[in-house]
Amino acid sequence: MSLFKKENKGMDCQENPDGSMTCRRYKIEGQEPLATGTEITIVTDPKTCKARFSGSMRINDEDKKEMLDLARSMENSCKKGF
Numbered sequence: 001m002s003l004f005k006k007e008n009k010g011m012d013c014q015e016n017p018d019g020s021m022t023c024r025r026y027k028i029e030g031q032e033p034l035a036t037g038t039e040i041t042i043v044t045d046p047k048t049c050k051a052r053f054s055g056s057m058r059i060n061d062e063d064k065k066e067m068l069d070l071a072r073s074m075e076n077s078c079k080k081g082f
Contacts, residue, residue: 011066019044020054023070025063038063042071049078 008028015021025038041054051071059067 011070013070016041019046021070021074023067025066038067040067042067042074044074044078046078049075051075051078 009025010028010033011023011025013021013023020041020043022039022041024035026033026035028034038059040059042051043054044051051074053067053071
């Protein structure tokens with residue numbers, strides 16, 4: 001096993017009935033996806049399209065950039081009417 005092997009990571013997101021999105025980060029070790037502990041719910045304000053994070057959040061530093069990118073993506077979708 002190589003010490004410099006790139007880790008396979010991903011994000012599992014589900015849209016909630018209220019229009020918010022809950023995402024959980026995971027990494028794959030071997031053949032099994034394992035949760036990283038990062039879980040976040042993102043809500044966009046329908047009037048301003050500003051995203052905000054809600055609920056109990058546990059974000060590690062390496063996942064922070066991906067979560068902020070997802071929030072920006074949701075803001076852009078809201079501005080386009082999606």
